[in-house]
Amino acid sequence: MHISDNSCCCSFDECKRTSDWLLSQTRYRPKIAVVCGSGLGLLAEYLTSKQAFRYEDIPNFPVCTVSGHEGRLVFGKLNDKSCVFMQGRFHLYEGYSLCKVTFPVRVFKLMGVETIIVTNASGGLCQDFKVGDIMIIKDHINLPGFAGQHPLCGPNDERFGVRFPTMSDAYSEDLRKLALDISSELGYSSFVHEGVYCMVCGPNFETVAEARLLHKLGSDTVDYTDWT
Ligand SMILES: O=P(O)(O)O[C@@H]1C[C@H](O)[C@@H](CO)O1
Secondary structure, rough: OOOOOOOOOOOOOHHHHHHHHHHHHOOOOOEHHHHHHHOHHHHHHHEEEEEEEEEEOOOOOOOOOOOOOEEEEEEEOOOOOOEEEEEOOOHHHHHHHHHHHHHHHHHHHHHHHOOEEOOOOEEOOOOOOOOOOOEEEEEEEHHHOOOOOOOOOOOOOOOOOOOOOOOOOOOOHHHHHHOOOOOOOOOOOOOEEEEEEEOEEEOOOOOOHHHHHHHHHOOEEEEEOOOO
């Protein structure tokens, strides 16, 4: 079968249009992006000299439909480093295609971002975790990906990356170590862990049997997101 439909909403040209628009509107050239999960938008308040854009004002950008996701892209400085924060993300269960869900990540790449920090409010599966604990993701299980729901399905544009990306080191070992070292210095080790994150589609929370299964498969947390 020859797939000729290349009209994906996150084609290189579409992403470039959004990236060029943002670069024309801000003097910031961030190398670091932070995606704020549910209820975590306040993280962006740590930025100084902020410049914010509402998602609905950014060409091609999806809009947030879930509470706890404000829907703003905030540029600014953190310890003198230019950063961009997403105050709100997009989920498959909102009805967005995975192409749209991951659209901001492609835009960030075209803007020059090199490091992305994703945060989310996920469900704990590991018996040792307590509500409110923090888990640093060391690896993930992309469950919908096993069933063909994968953001990299479709024609591959090498300008974004290779057709068959390696995933054995998806989460930077250096950054994970840094996060754990700083947690230890701050005396936070009792509630900061490392673990495996499992993506599911949502929007229902898992049944008890599903949660048990995901834990047996090796997941420590479960959530509906971290495609972004
Ligand atoms: O965006 P995140 O992953 O933080 O949001 C999670 C998933 C659902 O949107 C919501 C459910 O509580 O939190």
